[in-house]
Amino acid sequence: MDATPRGLKILTWITVGLFALASYAVLVYAPREAVMGDVQRVFYFHVAAGWVGALAFLVAVIVGIAYLITKQRRWDTVGLASIEIGVVFTLINIVTGSVWARPIWNTWWTWDPRLVTATVMELVYVAYLMLRQGIDDPDRRARFGAVYAIIGFLSVPLTFLSIRIFRTIHPVVIGSNDPGAEGTFDMTAKMFQAFMFSLVTFTFIYATLLWHRIRLQHLADRVEQEKVRLLAG
Amino acid sequence: MAERAARRRRRLGGYLRAIGAVIWKDLAAELRSRELLGAMLVFALLVVLIFNFALELDVRSRATITSGVLWVTFTFAGTLGLNRSMAVEKDRGCLDGLLLAPVDRSAIYFGKTAANLIFLLIVAGVVVPLYSLLYNTNLLVPGLLAVIVLGCLGYIVVGTLLASMAVQARTRDILLPILLFPVVLPVLVAAIKATNGFLQGLEMADIWPWLNLLIVYDVVFTAAAFMLFDFVVEE
Amino acid sequence: MIEVRKLVKSFGLKPVLRGLELLVEPGEFLALLGPNGAGKTTLLRILSSLARPNAGLVRIAGHTLPGEAAAVRGKLGVVSHLPLLYGDLTAEENLRFYSRMYDLEGVERRVAEALELVGLRQRRRDLVREFSRGMQQRLAIGRAMLHDPEVLLFDEPYTGLDQEAAQMLDGLLRQVAGRGRTVVMTSHDLLRSASLATRLDILSRGVIARSLDPGSMQPGELAALYQQVTHG
Numbered sequence: 001m002d003a004t005p006r007g008l009k010i011l012t013w014i015t016v017g018l019f020a021l022a023s024y025a026v027l028v029y030a031p032r033e034a035v036m037g038d039v040q041r042v043f044y045f046h047v048a049a050g051w052v053g054a055l056a057f058l059v060a061v062i063v064g065i066a067y068l069i070t071k072q073r074r075w076d077t078v079g080l081a082s083i084e085i086g087v088v089f090t091l092i093n094i095v096t097g098s099v100w101a102r103p104i105w106n107t108w109w110t111w112d113p114r115l116v117t118a119t120v121m122e123l124v125y126v127a128y129l130m131l132r133q134g135i136d137d138p139d140r141r142a143r144f145g146a147v148y149a150i151i152g153f154l155s156v157p158l159t160f161l162s163i164r165i166f167r168t169i170h171p172v173v174i175g176s177n178d179p180g181a182e183g184t185f186d187m188t189a190k191m192f193q194a195f196m197f198s199l200v201t202f203t204f205i206y207a208t209l210l211w212h213r214i215r216l217q218h219l220a221d222r223v224e225q226e227k228v229r230l231l232a233g
Numbered sequence: 234m235a236e237r238a239a240r241r242r243r244r245l246g247g248y249l250r251a252i253g254a255v256i257w258k259d260l261a262a263e264l265r266s267r268e269l270l271g272a273m274l275v276f277a278l279l280v281v282l283i284f285n286f287a288l289e290l291d292v293r294s295r296a297t298i299t300s301g302v303l304w305v306t307f308t309f310a311g312t313l314g315l316n317r318s319m320a321v322e323k324d325r326g327c328l329d330g331l332l333l334a335p336v337d338r339s340a341i342y343f344g345k346t347a348a349n350l351i352f353l354l355i356v357a358g359v360v361v362p363l364y365s366l367l368y369n370t371n372l373l374v375p376g377l378l379a380v381i382v383l384g385c386l387g388y389i390v391v392g393t394l395l396a397s398m399a400v401q402a403r404t405r406d407i408l409l410p411i412l413l414f415p416v417v418l419p420v421l422v423a424a425i426k427a428t429n430g431f432l433q434g435l436e437m438a439d440i441w442p443w444l445n446l447l448i449v450y451d452v453v454f455t456a457a458a459f460m461l462f463d464f465v466v467e468e
Numbered sequence: 469m470i471e472v473r474k475l476v477k478s479f480g481l482k483p484v485l486r487g488l489e490l491l492v493e494p495g496e497f498l499a500l501l502g503p504n505g506a507g508k509t510t511l512l513r514i515l516s517s518l519a520r521p522n523a524g525l526v527r528i529a530g531h532t533l534p535g536e537a538a539a540v541r542g543k544l545g546v547v548s549h550l551p552l553l554y555g556d557l558t559a560e561e562n563l564r565f566y567s568r569m570y571d572l573e574g575v576e577r578r579v580a581e582a583l584e585l586v587g588l589r590q591r592r593r594d595l596v597r598e599f600s601r602g603m604q605q606r607l608a609i610g611r612a613m614l615h616d617p618e619v620l621l622f623d624e625p626y627t628g629l630d631q632e633a634a635q636m637l638d639g640l641l642r643q644v645a646g647r648g649r650t651v652v653m654t655s656h657d658l659l660r661s662a663s664l665a666t667r668l669d670i671l672s673r674g675v676i677a678r679s680l681d682p683g684s685m686q687p688g689e690l691a692a693l694y695q696q697v698t699h700g
Contacts, residue, residue: 068464073480120415120418123414123415124415124416126411127411127412127415130404130408130411130412131398131399131402131408131412133404134402134403134404134405134408135401135402135403136403137479137480138479138480138481139468139479139480140401140468143464143465144398144401144465146464147394147398147461147464147465148395148398148412150457150461151391151394151395151416151454151457151458151461152415152416154453154454154457155391155415155416155417155418155419155454158419158446158449158450158453159415159418159419159422161419161446162418162419162422162423162446163422165423165426165442165443165446166422166426221481224480224481225481228481228482228483232673246571247571250568250571251568251569251571253568254565254568254569255569257565258554258557258565261556261557261561262554262556262557263556265556265557265595266556321554325550325551325552325553325554325555326548326550326551326552327552327553327554329518329546329548329550329552330552330553330566330611331569332517332518333516333517333518333541333544333546334541334566334569334570335538335539335541335542335570335571336538336569336570336571337538467520468513468518468519468520
């Protein structure tokens with residue numbers, strides 16, 4: 001079996017390092033927010049996770065289209081890997097969003113367009129994985145996955161719009177605070193640095209996990225091929 | 234030059250004829266067995282009844298939830314219809330029969346979509362007046378009828394495409410709602426809000442954004458589904 | 469009439485057809501034999517334009533697949549082991565539907581002729597779901613003949629038929645194969661294939677392993693040779 005390629009090993013170490021630095025930046029370097037206090041620190045990883053969720057979806061759609069055009073299996077592998085990562089990070093996004101909302105608005109859930117959209121995106125991800133699971137033929141699995149990813153991707157912005165319109169016409173009072181605030185705050189320079197650094201770090205995490213996952217799939221494929229060859233006799 | 238134009242016209246005629254044939258076939262088969270419509274109607278009425286018992290309300294508050302109840306009903310009944318409509322094609326291999334015809338795949342898609350839409354509209358046509366009667370609310374408002382058509386259209390356009398995938402999976406029956414509902418949310422929200430707007434006699438300015446969203450959704454997804462259907466049926 | 473070169477088809481990572489070559493002359497009746505999973509149905513699906521190969525060339529009646537698929541479909545009649553018929557419609561409604569899908573002229577005439585050909589004129593107003601398996605198969609052949617195709621593809625047409633129905637199908641196949649049509653039929657039944665076909669090809673391990681002339685062989689020879697090719 002092949003050993004982990006050098007590039008991947010280096011990337012993994014870089015990512016681990018970045019994550020350590022980012023954790024420091026978020027927990028120590030960034031100043032304490034005046035109004036919300038320490039819970040605001042969740043925001044950095046919350047947005048970064050959301051960013052990865054969206055990026056993962058975008059990548060999945062692009063490679064999905066590539067698969068439909070070229071019918072090459074590797075595009076499907078990338079798509080599946082991306083969606084799997086997207087599921088996890090969108091979930092992180094939703095949970096951290098909830099954790100952040102609780103002390104601010106005294107509620108675990110809010111009909112904020114972004115939060116609802118993230119949840120719907122998560123449901124689309126899960127549906128994608130369930131669709132794949134229910135199909136035995138690998139080519140059909142790849143095709144259907146690509147088609148659903150595209151349909152899902154088109155619907156998410158429209159879902160966001162629909163909740164947005166809902167909010168402007170029927171403003172919902174959340175808890176006892178002004179909903180217009182939506183937990184916004186002014187970012188100081190240090191906060192901004194921590195924020196950007198988190199984004200970069202999470203992007204690295206995404207790329208590393210993606211590479212590992214793709215590699216895993218290739219190894220699994222090799223095993224499958226050997227099995228077929230052995231059985232054919 | 235003229236010959237090519239004539240050939241193109243002939244091919245268009247054949248294309249439209251194929252769509253018409255698929256619609257006619259679905260309607261005729263349904264007229265015979267009445268399984269699909271029967272199931273959808275009974276289910277829809279049960280849902281309406283259950284909702285109204287569960288949300289025991291006085292006349293005033295009922296006005297605000299009517300649109301929600303109606304659209305949830307259509308959503309669930311619609312899923313039933315879509316599943317059955319595509320299962321027919323899959324089980325007896327009929328989809329292959331359709332694919333063997335020398336006509337563009339999209340004709341099959343448009344034919345099935347149109348037939349499914351007709352079925353759902355028939356269900357709506359029964360449920361809406363019945364709801365009006367049972368609960369003494371006048372639902373026969375012109376704007377509302379437009380919303381029903383636009384909303385059902387968006388739902389069926391995506392539903393037909395996803396159903397043709399779901400029906401080929403092992404987990405066929407539960408898969409369609411799981412695939413469909415997250416994607417069809419904009420239609421639901423917009424349709425419920427627009428319906429509510431018309432029922433409560435709100436200003437058109439308040440209702441327009443919802444109608445716009447419905448139209449945008451319908452256009453985007455008709456185009457997308459029409460292009461993607463080929464990939465679903467071609468092996 | 470049918471030309472296949474270096475045909476490759478895999479399901480995911482499992483290869484099914486491995487560089488298959490086939491040439492069928494106009495008017496030939498080819499029976500394709502082979503064990504389960506050899507790829508007979510896969511090959512037929514590719515020939516009928518329902519599936520696309522991973523690599524290789526397929527030409528039917530002068531048109532290439534998959535590029536000119538629509539042109540090919542107009543010249544193909546396909547009968548598979550699934551009926552491809554709508555149970556809730558009558559026999560003649562089914563035929564009428566397919567006539568319209570094929571955009572044919574003279575729909576009523578064709579429907580009547582097809583029903584006559586397969587001996588189902590009496591049952592034309594009956595629902596297909598009330599038909600026996602044999603009758604459904606006959607109607608399926610009628611369906612395949614509506615547009616008077618040059619090439620006929622049959623995938624295990626005798627599946628599920630009793631003796632009487634099978635014999636009726638024999639007669640029908642002989643009749644239908646006449647008039648210069650090219651026929652490809654997959655089958656398990658060695659003897660039957662030998663009596664109907666002008667040529668027997670054995671599909672084994674993803675390629676055509678042997679091509680035989682049934683007229684020149686004894687039945688016993690045939691069975692032995694088949695065993696040898698598929699298990700050797």
